[in-house]
Amino acid sequence: MTPFPFPDLTPQLIYHLAGAALVGIALYRGATSSDLLTRILALNVLSVGIAAVFVAAANRGAGAVPDPVPHAFVLTGIVVLVAVTAALLALAERIDLTGAKSDD
Amino acid sequence: MMVLTLLGHLLIAGGVVLLLLAALGLWRFPDLHTRLHALTKADTAGVALVALGAGLLSGSAATLVPLTLCAVLVAISGATTGHLIARSALDEEHASWRSTRHDSV
Amino acid sequence: MTDTSLLVLLPFLAALAATIHARGAAGWGLAGTVASAGLAAHLALSVHASGPASIAIGGWAAPLGITLRADGLAALMIAMTALVGLGVCVQALAAWGLRPTAVEDPRRARMRMGFWPLWLSTLAALNGLYLSGDLFNLYVTFEILGLAAVGLTALSGTRRALRAAFDYLVAGLAGSLLLLLGVALAYAAAGRVDLGVLPLLADSAAGRIAIALIVSGVGLKAALFPLHFWMPAAHSSAAPAASAILSALVVKGALYLALRLLLEGGLVADALRWGLICLGAGGMAWGSVCALRADRLKLLVAYSTVAQIGLIMLAISVAGDPLTGTAWQAAALLMLSHALAKAAMFLAVGRIAEELGHDRISGLNRSDLRPGAAEFAFAIAAISLIGLPPTAGFVGKWVLIDGLIGQGAWPVVALVLTGTVLSVAYLSRVVSRCLRGGPHIAPGARRPPWRAGDVAAIGLAFTALFMGLLSAAPLALLNGPLLS
Amino acid sequence: MIVFDLMLAAAILVAGWSALSAPDRTGAIAGFLVFGLLVALSWVRLDAPDVALAEAAIGSGLTGALMLRAAGRMAPPAADRVPRAQRAAAALLACGLAGGLAVAVMDLPGATIVYDPLVRADLGQSGVSNPVTAVLLNFRAWDTLLEMAVLLAALVLVAALGPRGTPRPARLGPLYTPFLRIMAPLSVLVAGHLLWLGATAPGGAFQAGAVLCGGLLALYFGGALRPAAVPAGPLWALCAAGVAVFAAAALAAEVLTGTLLAYPDGADKIWILAIEGGLTVSIGATLLLLFTGLRQGGARA
Numbered sequence: 001m002t003p004f005p006f007p008d009l010t011p012q013l014i015y016h017l018a019g020a021a022l023v024g025i026a027l028y029r030g031a032t033s034s035d036l037l038t039r040i041l042a043l044n045v046l047s048v049g050i051a052a053v054f055v056a057a058a059n060r061g062a063g064a065v066p067d068p069v070p071h072a073f074v075l076t077g078i079v080v081l082v083a084v085t086a087a088l089l090a091l092a093e094r095i096d097l098t099g100a101k102s103d104d
Numbered sequence: 105m106m107v108l109t110l111l112g113h114l115l116i117a118g119g120v121v122l123l124l125l126a127a128l129g130l131w132r133f134p135d136l137h138t139r140l141h142a143l144t145k146a147d148t149a150g151v152a153l154v155a156l157g158a159g160l161l162s163g164s165a166a167t168l169v170p171l172t173l174c175a176v177l178v179a180i181s182g183a184t185t186g187h188l189i190a191r192s193a194l195d196e197e198h199a200s201w202r203s204t205r206h207d208s209v
Numbered sequence: 210m211t212d213t214s215l216l217v218l219l220p221f222l223a224a225l226a227a228t229i230h231a232r233g234a235a236g237w238g239l240a241g242t243v244a245s246a247g248l249a250a251h252l253a254l255s256v257h258a259s260g261p262a263s264i265a266i267g268g269w270a271a272p273l274g275i276t277l278r279a280d281g282l283a284a285l286m287i288a289m290t291a292l293v294g295l296g297v298c299v300q301a302l303a304a305w306g307l308r309p310t311a312v313e314d315p316r317r318a319r320m321r322m323g324f325w326p327l328w329l330s331t332l333a334a335l336n337g338l339y340l341s342g343d344l345f346n347l348y349v350t351f352e353i354l355g356l357a358a359v360g361l362t363a364l365s366g367t368r369r370a371l372r373a374a375f376d377y378l379v380a381g382l383a384g385s386l387l388l389l390l391g392v393a394l395a396y397a398a399a400g401r402v403d404l405g406v407l408p409l410l411a412d413s414a415a416g417r418i419a420i421a422l423i424v425s426g427v428g429l430k431a432a433l434f435p436l437h438f439w440m441p442a443a444h445s446s447a448a449p450a451a452s453a454i455l456s457a458l459v460v461k462g463a464l465y466l467a468l469r470l471l472l473e474g475g476l477v478a479d480a481l482r483w484g485l486i487c488l489g490a491g492g493m494a495w496g497s498v499c500a501l502r503a504d505r506l507k508l509l510v511a512y513s514t515v516a517q518i519g520l521i522m523l524a525i526s527v528a529g530d531p532l533t534g535t536a537w538q539a540a541a542l543l544m545l546s547h548a549l550a551k552a553a554m555f556l557a558v559g560r561i562a563e564e565l566g567h568d569r570i571s572g573l574n575r576s577d578l579r580p581g582a583a584e585f586a587f588a589i590a591a592i593s594l595i596g597l598p599p600t601a602g603f604v605g606k607w608v609l610i611d612g613l614i615g616q617g618a619w620p621v622v623a624l625v626l627t628g629t630v631l632s633v634a635y636l637s638r639v640v641s642r643c644l645r646g647g648p649h650i651a652p653g654a655r656r657p658p659w660r661a662g663d664v665a666a667i668g669l670a671f672t673a674l675f676m677g678l679l680s681a682a683p684l685a686l687l688n689g690p691l692l693s
Numbered sequence: 694m695i696v697f698d699l700m701l702a703a704a705i706l707v708a709g710w711s712a713l714s715a716p717d718r719t720g721a722i723a724g725f726l727v728f729g730l731l732v733a734l735s736w737v738r739l740d741a742p743d744v745a746l747a748e749a750a751i752g753s754g755l756t757g758a759l760m761l762r763a764a765g766r767m768a769p770p771a772a773d774r775v776p777r778a779q780r781a782a783a784a785l786l787a788c789g790l791a792g793g794l795a796v797a798v799m800d801l802p803g804a805t806i807v808y809d810p811l812v813r814a815d816l817g818q819s820g821v822s823n824p825v826t827a828v829l830l831n832f833r834a835w836d837t838l839l840e841m842a843v844l845l846a847a848l849v850l851v852a853a854l855g856p857r858g859t860p861r862p863a864r865l866g867p868l869y870t871p872f873l874r875i876m877a878p879l880s881v882l883v884a885g886h887l888l889w890l891g892a893t894a895p896g897g898a899f900q901a902g903a904v905l906c907g908g909l910l911a912l913y914f915g916g917a918l919r920p921a922a923v924p925a926g927p928l929w930a931l932c933a934a935g936v937a938v939f940a941a942a943a944l945a946a947e948v949l950t951g952t953l954l955a956y957p958d959g960a961d962k963i964w965i966l967a968i969e970g971g972l973t974v975s976i977g978a979t980l981l982l983l984f985t986g987l988r989q990g991g992a993r994a
Contacts (some may be wrong), residue, residue: 001667011698015735016798023390024791026981029713030383031783035770036375037718037763041725042380044756045709048732051744053798057397059739060806066740068807068824069273070396072414072833073345074744075825076840077389078752079976083847084382084757086983087356089763090851091363091375096767098368101947102929175880191866208778214953218940221842225937228849231930266835267954273811275835324854330830330846337839349839353846360850400805416796 012059019052035094038083047081112160119153122146136193144186147181210596212248214257215265220245224329231322235307245332246291249284255686256284258380262690263342269310272401276342281686282541284470284673285463289545290335293552294328296337300556301328301450320448328440330357331454335343338462342692344392344402347466350367351430354393355381358459361451362443373442374672380429380439382465388426394419408474417478424470424481426491431463433522434492437515439498444514445507449559449662452498452507457552461544464518468525468540472691476526484568485526490624497631501638506558506568509635510551511525513594517547520628524609527621534616538687539609545683546601546673550593553669556662557587559650561643564657575641584643585667593638593673596629601676698738705731718764722757729753742895743825750903751980757983758910820961821920829897830965834954838943841972844979848932851983863914873915877890880908888973892962898969902976909981922987932982935975939968 022045030042051074058070129142152175159168215610223241256262261280265271305321334354341347355378363374379427392402398407398415410416432440444456476485496516503509521543528536560583562568593600596691606625613622676683708731712724726758729752812824812832825946829837886903891897907938912918920928943954944966950957 009695011695011738014695014698014702015739015800015815017795018705018735020791020798021706023705023794024787025710025713027790028783028787030379031786032771032773032775032780033713033720034773034775036768037767038713039379041760042713043379043386044725044829045713045728046386047389047730048709048748048752048905048925050386050393051748053390053393053397053726053733053794055736055739055744056798057393057743057801058741060809061908065809067809068812068828069833070393070756070823071744072739072828072836073392073402074416074741075348075398075747075829075899076345076836078744080349080746080843081368082751082759082980083844083983084356084378085350087359087850088375088382089759090377090695090854090986091371091378092768093763094363095368095371095375095852098371104747180872180875187866187868209826214943214947219945221936224849225845225933228852230932256748264953266952267831267956268950269815269832272807273815273832319853319855326849327853330842330849333842339775346833346839349836349843352843353839356843356846356850359847360846360853363850364853366855390794394794397798397801398805401806414800417856418793589895600847618841636724639982 010061012056012061013053016056019049019056022030022049022052025049030035036095037089040088040092043088044085047077051077108160108163109190115153115157115160117157119150119155119157121155122150126150137190140186140190148182151175151178153176210252212683213279213340214266215263216245216252217333217342219248219333219652220329223664224333227329228326231338231470232309233303234322234325234411235302236427238329239298239302239307239498241329242291242294242332242477245336246295249291249336250331250618252279253284253686256281256689261274261690265442271403271405273340275346276336276403278342278692279340279546280692282465282468282691285541285545285552285683285686287337288456288462289548290332290339292672293453293548293669294332296552296556296665296672297328297450299665299668300559300662303611303665304448304450306612314461317378319366322363323360324448327360327364328454331361331459332334335462339465342404344388344395344406345507348389348392348479348493351385351388351462354459354462355430355498358455361454362447364451364646365446365448370427370440370446371478373439373446376439376693377443380436384429386426386428387422387429391419391426392423393421394422402689404473406476407470410665410690411477419477420470420478424467424476424485427463427467427470428488428519428522431460431467431522432515433488433517434495434515434519435479435488437492437496437518438626441508441511445505449556449562452511452559453552453555456511456555460514460518461548464525464544464663465522466591468537468544471525471537479550482526482562485522486621489519489526490628491522491523492516492522493628493631494519497635499652500591500635501631502576502637504570505560506570506573506639507555509570509639510554510633512559513632513635514547514551516628516632517543517594518550520625521625523621524605527613527616527618533656534612536612536616537606538684539612541687542605542608542680542683546593546676547603548643549669549673549676550600551591553586553590553666553673556666556669557583557590560657560660560662560666563662568637568647570642573639578657580666582645582663583657586663586670588644589667589670593670595636599677602673604677604680698735701731701735701738705735718767718770719761721983722760722764725760726753726757738967742901743823743897744898746786746895747903748908750900755903755906755980755984762764762984774841818961820963821924823893823895823897826891826897827893830968831956831961834939834943837972838936838954839940841975842940842981843889843978844931845936848979848982851986859873860951869915873911873917876911877908877917880911884908884973884977888966888969891969892966898972899976900981901969903975905973905977906980909977910984911983920982928978928982931978932975935971935973938971942968 024059028040030039032041054074058067073079126146128144130139133139133142155171155175159171223237226239255277263276263278266275301324305317330353334350337350344374359374359378362377363371377437394415395406395410396402397421398413399409410420429436471532476482491515496512500512502511521540524540524543528534593602596606597604610622701823708724708728712721712728715721733749773890775848778894819831821827884905887901946955947953978985
């Protein structure tokens with residue numbers, strides 16, 4: 001291992017790093033926002049960051065056919081997440097409906 | 105084939121210019137109605153030109169036909185959504201000002 | 210091995226039926242639970258008789274395909290789920306009835322129609338989780354489990370419950386997304402995501418980060434201290450039957466995955482092990498302190514779960530080489546005893562609160578009501594949680610301490626014993642008030658009437674009590690060969 | 694092209710950040726929609742067209758619609774009241790995790806190729822030639838079956854929360870009806886096309902289900918479709934049809950071939966298409982009901 005391994009700049013690496021940054025952004029906002037909707041959005045951004053790691057890892061460089069299995073994982077993940085998001089939003093609406101503004 | 109390629113590139117370039125203009129209008133125009141005006145027209149034509157250009161570049165009818173269909177669909181839905189947005193905006197203004205006649209829309 | 214897949218598909222199809230045919234929800238729920246318990250018993254017997262079995266779904270072998278693996282540990286967990294499930298079903302039937310009555314309380318109807326599909330989904334997800342041999346598949350089952358569990362929390366519909374349910378769902382989703390991120394990184398590092406990938410991950414930085422992420426996701430889902438912040442509110446604001454399921458069964462899913470990670474060779478890094486030991490000890494201490502300070506009975510029981518999870522995680526992370534040591538079997542036995550005792554305890558608390566109209570601990574000392582069956586059940590469950598002989602908890606702690614002494618890990622032995630003393634302290638706060646007879650009880654004090662809910666609580670508590678005498682059966686399952 | 698990738702990645706990060714830090718909800722959701730489309734674009738760049746389609750339709754489109762609808766019903770957000778210490782801790786944690794991930798991806802041990810040769814070797818026996826569909830409906834069909842269970846579990850949860858307020862009737866104007874006349878049948882057509890296409894090219898049950906849901910939503914907004922007016926039992930049955938067909942097929946395959954979800958030799962494609970057909974209808978109906986909300990099974994007022 002070289003002292004500072006900096007591999008060649010490929011699309012795969014760029015989107016990999018973007019995925020890592022998205023995970024960081026989403027975690028930060030998820031932990032520091034008190035708005036229910038922002039927290040739900042943060043979880044969605046987090047899952048997109050994870051999906052970016054999968055999709056970038058599946059890519060084998062220009063010209064090569066990418067691995068279909070992680071693509072299937074991400075497809076499954078997208079559908080799972082929309083279901084959970086719908087549940088979260090329904091809960092958030094109920095909380096908004098039943099209570100005053102206080103967060104008790 | 106050279107002519108088709110050239111034409112394709114030209115169409116795409118024209119479409120991109122229209123889309124850029126639409127973006128510029130969205131950014132610079134003062135209110136919703138003028139922004140909508142910039143967006144819908146340039147958007148519809150821009151997408152149509154890009155789709156047509158891409159279809160010509162591909163050189164096969166099997167690609168050109170679905171792309172043209174896409175452009176038509178974008179035109180239809182763009183017109184409808186533009187209308188809906190303008191209408192609901194007018195409704196809201198009507199509710200707050202009680203002066204604008206919106207029946208004409 | 211048709212029964213293996215049926216363990217997942219049958220409760221799930223029953224959940225669908227209970228949703229579509231809402232008037233017969235309880236009937237479908239009872240049928241699904243009983244049938245699934247029969248399958249669980251059959252699985253345990255067949256694993257015991259002819260050893261573990263694994264099926265490659267669709268005929269596609271791992272790593273590309275998904276395998277369902279039924280070994281002794283999985284069979285024990287499935288049997289535990291079935292046993293607790295039967296008890297909870299009795300309570301739910303008692304509370305909300307089997308079929309709609311002519312004049313019906315709308316709340317009762319809502320609970321009945323909401324509870325059964327959610328419980329059956331929980332059952333299907335848990336069975337799928339115990340059988341799964343693939344990390345991505347585990348993520349998907351965790352999502353079913355999380356949604357169903359949140360539904361159970363929110364069922365009572367109060368603002369407190371809704372708020373707890375939202376936090377629970379956010380924490381659960383964050384936990385599963387951390388797990389998924391670990392799986393993504395594991396894929397990037399080693400190119401596959403079946404459980405067989407785990408030993409390969411120790412070789413690279415990405416792999417080690419992947420393991421750390423998976424463990425932290427599991428820790429969040431298992432309410433491991435200090436990631437337990439969502440749990441006491443969720444477990445204490447749900448209906449009794451729902452609390453029993455959440456506390457006794459749902460957190461076991463994540464603990465089971467931690468145990469699997471150990472058995473598959475995923476917890477090889479010493480730093481990770483020591484971290485988990487510290488968190489386990491911290492959970493025991495923090496959960497006990499909060500339980501000592503709790504003013505409401507449900508909250509005390511919920512915090513005692515935090516402490517017990519700490520103990521189980523401690524047992525998982527000190528287990529040396531799983532192939533030679535027996536400490537991991539202690540973790541499995543502790544999970545079994547905690548499931549039985551904690552379910553009994555929540556059901557008993559539900560009955561006590563129903564009789565008293567509140568669940569304040571200071572108000573348990575009343576003069577117009579004699580101790581009843583629920584108080585009795587609570588006391589027996591407490592004995593099992595503390596780990597006095599002949600309970601299952603005793604056998605679990607015995608195996609654990611025996612293994613620890615074999616390793617010469619005296620400080621950990623001291624930790625376990627301290628945790629036990631603390632559990633005596635907080636549980637005796639309740640037991641001493643509940644069961645005290647004598648002059649403060651008025652001569653004409655009434656005795657609470659028997660209800661079917663008492664039967665469930667007492668049945669589960671006695672199962673926990675005598676499981677220690679019958680512990681040869683679970684140990685025989687655990688001593689069989691494991692699949693890895 | 695590397696410059697384009699860098700710009701796209703930067704734009705994704707900016708859009709993601711603006712979605713999570715916009716002061717008003719509409720701005721946040723608009724940021725999220727843009728974010729989703731940019732992400733879909735980046736996945737096209739990474740040769741993942743199936744995923745990009747699903748992200749654009751479901752991950753961005755449908756989620757955005759769900760969010761907008763919820764935002765319209767909820768009180769405006771209060772200002773964040775998170776203590777400074779918690780912010781600092783969260784920033785530290787987030788930076789640590791993102792940094793760790795970045796180090797991890799820069800130090801990946803060379804390409805370890807495990808799945809590729811396996812998929813390639815077995816694709817011929819899977820009945821379809823689109824490898825993603827082969828993975829979803831054959832090699833790892835158990836995941837997909839459980840994924841449908843997740844959708845239904847979410848629906849059960851939403852239903853268990855009880856009914857919510859009835860939506861305001863919207864005035865949509867004279868242009869909307871002709872629009873519906875074109876779009877509603879077209880969505881069915883496109884869904885069918887995507888479903889059929891999924892066997893050989895990007896597409897499949899999930900994308901088709903999303904398109905179908907789009908058509909149904911258009912009808913719903915036009916007032917032509919009111920889920921509350923349909924008896925709950927049949928609606929539930931429609932949502933459950935896909936997974937029921939899937940589970941029945943799994944068990945039937947076990948009876949026929951002795952292995953769960955192992956389709957009979959030579960008939961894989963027919964089985965897969967039949968299952969996908971059921972899934973498409975169920976996904977469309979389930980997503981629609983998650984959007985519109987639903988009353989509990991028998992608790993009809």
